[in-house]
Amino acid sequence: MTTTQDQVTTSAQRPVHVALLGNPNTGKSTLFNRLTGIHQRVGNYPGVTVEKKLGTVGINGKPVTFIDLPGTYSLAAESADEKVVLDVLNGLVEGIPKPDIAVCVVDATNVKRNLFLASQVAESGIPMVIALNMTDEAKKQGFWVDAAKLSLHTGVPVVNMVASKSQGLRDLKAAIENVSKNKQKMVTVEWPNTVHDATQILKDELNSFATTQVTDLELRRMLFDEDTILTDRFNCSEDIFNTALEKARGHMVGAELHPSSAEAVLQYAHIDTLIDGVIEKVSESKRTITQKVDFFLTNRFLGLIFFLLIMFVVFQSIYTWAGPAMDLIESLTGLVAEPVAGLLEATPTLQSLVVDGIIAGIGSVVVFLPQILILFFFISLLEDSGYMARAAFLMDKLFSWCGLNGRCFVPMLSSYACAIPGIIGTRTIADPKARIATIFVAPLMSCSARLPVYVLLISAFIEPYYGPTVAALTMLAMHLVGLMIALPIAFIVNRIILKTKAQPFVMEMPPYRRPQLRDVIWRMWHRGKSFLKDAGTIIFAMSIIIWAMLYFPHGEHVAQETTKSFITQVASDQNITKEQVIAQLEAEDSELADRLDRRISAAYVEQSIMGRIGKTVQPIFAPAGYDWKITVGILSSFPAREVIIATLGIIYELGDEVDEESDSLKDSLKASTWQHGERKGEPVFTPLTAIGLMVFFALCAQCGATIAVAAREATTKLAIIMFFYMTILAWIGAVAVYQIGSLFV
Amino acid sequence: MVQLNQMLRGQTGRIIKIDSKKKSISRLAAMGFVPGTDVKVVGVAPLGDPIIVEVGTNQVSLRRDDASALAVERD
Numbered sequence: 068m069t070t071t072q073d074q075v076t077t078s079a080q081r082p083v084h085v086a087l088l089g090n091p092n093t094g095k096s097t098l099f100n101r102l103t104g105i106h107q108r109v110g111n112y113p114g115v116t117v118e119k120k121l122g123t124v125g126i127n128g129k130p131v132t133f134i135d136l137p138g139t140y141s142l143a144a145e146s147a148d149e150k151v152v153l154d155v156l157n158g159l160v161e162g163i164p165k166p167d168i169a170v171c172v173v174d175a176t177n178v179k180r181n182l183f184l185a186s187q188v189a190e191s192g193i194p195m196v197i198a199l200n201m202t203d204e205a206k207k208q209g210f211w212v213d214a215a216k217l218s219l220h221t222g223v224p225v226v227n228m229v230a231s232k233s234q235g236l237r238d239l240k241a242a243i244e245n246v247s248k249n250k251q252k253m254v255t256v257e258w259p260n261t262v263h264d265a266t267q268i269l270k271d272e273l274n275s276f277a278t279t280q281v282t283d284l285e286l287r288r289m290l291f292d293e294d295t296i297l298t299d300r301f302n303c304s305e306d307i308f309n310t311a312l313e314k315a316r317g318h319m320v321g322a323e324l325h326p327s328s329a330e331a332v333l334q335y336a337h338i339d340t341l342i343d344g345v346i347e348k349v350s351e352s353k354r355t356i357t358q359k360v361d362f363f364l365t366n367r368f369l370g371l372i373f374f375l376l377i378m379f380v381v382f383q384s385i386y387t388w389a390g391p392a393m394d395l396i397e398s399l400t401g402l403v404a405e406p407v408a409g410l411l412e413a414t415p416t417l418q419s420l421v422v423d424g425i426i427a428g429i430g431s432v433v434v435f436l437p438q439i440l441i442l443f444f445f446i447s448l449l450e451d452s453g454y455m456a457r458a459a460f461l462m463d464k465l466f467s468w469c470g471l472n473g474r475c476f477v478p479m480l481s482s483y484a485c486a487i488p489g490i491i492g493t494r495t496i497a498d499p500k501a502r503i504a505t506i507f508v509a510p511l512m513s514c515s516a517r518l519p520v521y522v523l524l525i526s527a528f529i530e531p532y533y534g535p536t537v538a539a540l541t542m543l544a545m546h547l548v549g550l551m552i553a554l555p556i557a558f559i560v561n562r563i564i565l566k567t568k569a570q571p572f573v574m575e576m577p578p579y580r581r582p583q584l585r586d587v588i589w590r591m592w593h594r595g596k597s598f599l600k601d602a603g604t605i606i607f608a609m610s611i612i613i614w615a616m617l618y619f620p621h622g623e624h625v626a627q628e629t630t631k632s633f634i635t636q637v638a639s640d641q642n643i644t645k646e647q648v649i650a651q652l653e654a655e656d657s658e659l660a661d662r663l664d665r666r667i668s669a670a671y672v673e674q675s676i677m678g679r680i681g682k683t684v685q686p687i688f689a690p691a692g693y694d695w696k697i698t699v700g701i702l703s704s705f706p707a708r709e710v711i712i713a714t715l716g717i718i719y720e721l722g723d724e725v726d727e728e729s730d731s732l733k734d735s736l737k738a739s740t741w742q743h744g745e746r747k748g749e750p751v752f753t754p755l756t757a758i759g760l761m762v763f764f765a766l767c768a769q770c771g772a773t774i775a776v777a778a779r780e781a782t783t784k785l786a787i788i789m790f791f792y793m794t795i796l797a798w799i800g801a802v803a804v805y806q807i808g809s810l811f812v
Numbered sequence: 813m814v815q816l817n818q819m820l821r822g823q824t825g826r827i828i829k830i831d832s833k834k835k836s837i838s839r840l841a842a843m844g845f846v847p848g849t850d851v852k853v854v855g856v857a858p859l860g861d862p863i864i865v866e867v868g869t870n871q872v873s874l875r876r877d878d879a880s881a882l883a884v885e886r887d
Contacts (some may be wrong), residue, residue, distance in 0.1 A: 141842040177869050179843045293838055323831035331841030358854075361871075363866060365855040460873040463857035467875065473862075571836030571878045573843055576864055576871035 082123055082130035083247050084164055086155060088188055089172030090181050091138035091454070092577035094200045095742060096120075097586055098172060100137040102239075109593050112160060117151045121163070126240045134163060140180075140575075142187040143292045146499050150296050156191045168246050169193045169274060170249055172230075175205035175212050176578070178346060182338045183331070185221075189253035190284045197225040197253075198241045203232075204578070209350040220341045223251045228281035238621055255744035256337035258287075261322040262329070265290055265315040272657070276303035290315055291330040291520070300704050301756035357453075357578040364457050365576075374443045374461050377454070378480055381445045384517060385438045385484035392437035400430035401406045417617055420611075428610030431707060432603040433488045435772060436595055439621070440468075442481050444587060445494060445593045449477070451582035455495065456574055460802035463572060470561025472498060472572045475505045479553075483514035483546070486773045487602075490780050499571050504557045505783050507789055510773045511549035511556070513765055519727035520764045521545050523712060527733040528757035541758070598776070613706045615772075616677040625645045631671040633663050663718040672717050677703055691763070691801040694741060708769035759804040767797035814886060816851065816865065817879035824852040825884040834881035844868050845882055 089095040100107075103122025110119045120135035136155060144150045151160070158165025171185040185197060199214055218225040224242040228235025245251075266286045274281075280299050298308055316326045341682055363369045387727060389741045404426045411418035449455040455477070463473030474496040482489030489509045496502040528778045530538040634648045637659065641648075651659045657673040661676075672678050681699030688698045704711035710733070716725035719735035726732075739751045768774060768790045778786035814838065821857045827849050830837050837845075844867045845851075854871065855864030 141838075143838060143842065179868060180870060183842060183844075291838065327838040328830045328832050328841050328846075331846050333836065335844070335846045357871075361855065361864075365857075368857045371858050456829070457871065460855075460857055460864065462864060463873075463875070464857060464861050467861070571839050572862065572873075573836070573839050573877050573878060574873045575843070576873055688870065 077504055081164075083133040083168065083243070084132050084134065084166045085168045085170055085192070085243060086134045086136055086166035087170050087172065088136050088184060089138055089154065089198075089200075090140050090174065090177075090184060090575075092575065093138065093172045093181065093421070094230045095138055095172040095176040096135060097583065098198065098200065098228070099133060099753040100586060100589060101230055101233050101236060103133055109597070111543075112151050112154075117147050118514065119151075121151055122538050126244060127794050129244075130638065131243065134166065139184065140417040140461050141184060142288060144288050144297050145292055145294045146296075148497075153288065156188065156193065157279075159279065159283065168243060169195045170198050170243070171195060172198045172200050175199050175202045175227075176208055178212055178217075179338055182341060183334055185253065186256060186334050186338060186422070189255045191282075192252060194250040194251045195223045196239065196246050197221065197223055198228055198230075198235075198239055199225055200228050200230050201228045203229045206349075208355055209348060210700070211347050213345045213347060213350050216344065217345045220343070220345065221253045223253045249528045254332055254341070258352070259324070260735070261319055261324050262287065262290070262333075265318045265326075268318055269311055269315040271356055272314065273301050273303065273308065276301040276307070277552055278302050279574070286383060287330075289321070291326055310662070338440070355578065360579055360807075361457070365456070365460060370457070370461060374458055377458070378451075378477075381449075381477070382480055382484065384441050384445065385481060385488060389437040389484075392432065393434050395490070396430060396437070398428055400433075416618075416621070420614070424611045424614035425620070428607045428614070431610055431772070432599065432606045435485065435598070439488045439491060439589075439598055440591050440595050442484075443591045446477065446492055448582050448588045450495060451586065453577040453579045456576050459574060460576070461527070466554075469504075469558035470570070471501050471504055471554075471557055472570070474498075474574075475501060478505055478509060479512060479550075480649055482509040482514060484508040485514050485516070485778050486512065486770065487598075490773065490776050491598065493780065499573075500561065500565070500570060503785065504561055506777055507560060507785065508553035508557050510768055510770065510777075510789065510793060511553040511766065512807070513546040513549050515772075516707065517545070517764050519709050519712055521761055523727040523732065524757040524761055526727075527736055528752060528754045532754060541761075545761050545765050547760060548800075550787070552766065556792075601779045602772065602776045605778070608770045609706050609771040609775070611675075613703070616680075617675050617703060619676055621671060622674065624673050625670050626667050629667050630663060633666055661718070661722075665717075665722045666715050669720045672699065672714070687798075688801075690806060691759050691798070692753070692805045693760070694739070696739065697751070697756075697760065701769075703768075705769050708764055708767070711764075753812070755805055755808040758808070759801040762804050763797045763801035765797075766793060766800050768793035782807045813883055816853075816882040816884050817882045819853045819874035819884065819886070821856050821863075822854050823886060824850065825886040826850050827882055828885045829883040831881040831883070834878075836878050837881050840874070840878060840881065842871055844870055845872075851882075851884060858881070 077475060080776060084143050087095055087099055103124055106124055107120060107122040111117065112119045121132055123129070123130055123132045135731055136152045139149050139152055142149060144153050144155060154160050155163055156166065156169070157647055169191070171188060173181040182260045185195070189195060197217065199212060199217070202212065205212055214225040214227050224245060226235055226238045226242050228239060252624055266283055267287050269290060278300060285297055285300060291298055298305070301308060301765050319326050319329065364373055374758045401721050407426065408418055408422045412423055431471040449458065451789055458476060459473030461473065463477040466475050468474055476490045477495065478492040481492050486509050489512070493502045493505045493509070497503060514724065515658060525538050634645050638645045648659070651657055652663060678699055681702050682695045684702070685693070685695045685698045688701070693701070696715070699718060700711040700714045712725060712727055713723040715736070716723050716732055719732065720738070721729070721731050721735060736752050737750065741747050741749055774786045776788055813828065823867060827845060827847050830841065830845070849867055852866040853863055854866050857863070860875050863879065864871055864873050865879070
């Protein structure tokens with residue numbers, strides 16, 4: 068027994084690595100939380116948005132590192148989630164050694180299907196423990212799973228547990244210790260010779276290209292999976308790979324074993340032998356609560372009404388209820404900014420950097436937190452209770468035609484409040500292509516930051532001329548235009564550009580369960596934290612850059628020249644001497660001095676890098692009927708669209724304290740006229756310009772935070788494409804409204 | 813023998829064949845849709861698609877198009 072002793076001592080030096088695997092909805096993450104508590108490290112696997120969760124705890128004085136792998140039904144390596152599971156099992160993820168033990172979480176109410184994954188994992192040769200979870204629910208449903216017999220048939224320890232109630236944790240830990248010593252492995256399926264031969268064919272054809280030691284398990288995955296993403300295992304062209312694959316699959320088809328169904332048929336036959344006599348009926352199975360509830364909740368009429376009700380609450384919560392928390396953050400930012408501004412009075416550039424750049428930048432990140440936390444509170448509740456799958460089922464048909472699916476509904480709806488939580492919420496979409504497409508179109512939903520722009524323009528240019536009904540209809544139209552464009556864009560992206568074939572939408576309807584508040588809060592917290600860390604830094608950096616563009620060069624002469632021309636102008640307007648004007652300016656609480664300050668602010672914006680760019684690119688916006696002032700307003704609102712109101716306030720010499728209700732701002736917009744060119748003297752704003760500008764705002768990617776989050780959740784490339792397609796779309800929309808409208812007005 | 817997508821709500825049967833040419837059958841198969849398994853249509857979405865099928869002890873939602881890969885012998 069000296070060897071065993073030695074192994075124990077070596078393994079005591081580094082933690083035993085235990086991979087937690089299981090189907091979705093088996094309570095795997097709950098088990099992970101119960102096992103590791105606060106000792107968790109959460110991150111992402113390199114290059115993908117699959118969450119990496121590790122936690123190291125001591126079991127009987129020996130360190131054990133648990134790896135919570137994403138929930139999957141199969142090892143089929145077709146999605147990023149599944150590939151991560153396979154990569155970890157093969158020890159291919161940097162920083163995570165090949166697991167010493169696999170703990171397969173098996174839902175006791177659903178043993179047969181859950182063992183499918185376990186049986187696939189068994190082929191990795193990693194010693195295993197089966198955690199038979201939710202045994203209490205199985206009992207309620209009238210049957211009992213004989214753990215001892217299952218252990219006998221599978222050859223590995225089987226532990227009865229109720230993870231949500233922390234039952235069976237000690238037994239599980241003991242089983243892990245036992246397996247780390249004795250290395251029990253689960254009995255694997257016996258593949259017929261045809262499969263072995265086909266695997267050999269693949270190996271012979273591709274071995275010379277192998278980038279790593281390719282296991283038989285991986286080769287079989289390539290053989291069985293329709294869209295394998297394991298192509299990174301070989302350094303060869305797609306053609307060579309596909310030819311080899313076709314040859315191997317052809318061998319199977321020749322023997323009447325179809326590659327895409329053979330595995331399931333053979334595995335389930337194997338599992339039938341494993342569970343023979345294991346599941347015992349102890350009482351007559353009655354209609355479960357889930358079935359009773361589903362009778363109403365998936366009903367064509369009642370189900371829909373309930374669905375709308377729930378969605379209304381979710382939407383209201385982010386659209387309205389997050390308001391007070393966001394206001395609080397904004398006023399806190401103000402509270403911090405004020406004394407700091409006082410301290411830095413002597414150094415105006417530093418003052419502006421700290422107050423308008425840094426503090427405002429931090430505020431612009433943190434302000435999204437309430438919506439993200441609230442949305443994830445509801446998403447966790449909906450997911451954990453099992454309702455999310457029902458909601459997706461009810462809505463699927465609306466989305467399936469354009470390559471999306473029912474799971475896209477909640478993220479899209481959330482995007483109507485704010486695209487940031489919406490995009491982060493796409494993590495609930497299992498199909499990676501549908502997820503990417505949803506991220507791509509989510510910012511087209513009319514978010515709450517667009518509302519002030521609509522309110523300002525509608526109340527200034529639509530309501531006075533066309534009445535409240537048309538005003539309300541315009542508001543509605545602005546909220547629909549994004550959606551009307553988003554779904555066709557998803558269709559074009561999926562079917563024409565990516566040429567994605569219709570993806571299957573097969574989704575388990577998990578039993579209804581009471582969500583555990585602990586897990587819900589845990590998820591909210593992690594989501595918020597990762598937003599601050601990942602996207603927050605990018606958003607912050609962008610705020611600083613935009614601040615600099617609006618501030619510099621900030622030459623002293625601008626203030627001097629503006630003051631000079633202001634004094635001259637006031638003197639000639641009021642027919643007084645310049646000295647009298649100066650005296651008025653120096654008086655306390657001088658209204659004239661305020662006017663001068665506002666004019667200097669406006670002059671600085673005009674002279675800033677942003678102002679100069681605005682004047683330079685104005686011709687691009689001329690076809691939409693915009694002068695340089697609107698152009699600068701648009702440019703300055705690329706980091707955050709609502710900024711246009713404050714920018715217009717500054718440009719129109721009203722100061723930055725205006726809001727969408729300000730009559731002074733509305734009057735200035737109405738009074739604004741062209742100063743040069745053939746339209747000199749005509750008003751810049753007409754109802755047509757206003758509608759065009761609203762369409763522009765409805766479609767444009769004017770939100771740095773959204774771009775940053777999209778880059779984090781998808782890829783930087785996608786974020787860049789998103790920025791350009793939306794901006795171009797917005798320009799086309801605004802120009803089309805103005806040019807086509809001009810033909811009729 | 814009918815295709816699963818043609819069954820009405822409440823009808824039961826047993827899978828006898830998988831159409832191996834259809835896309836996505838490996839997903840269906842992994843979820844337990846293999847020959848010999850009992851199925852029952854338990855729900856239909858408001859717009860007629862997808863449907864909810866009870867397979868073994870599971871309830872699974874799938875689109876009619878995906879369901880057409882499964883040949884069922886009705887009880």
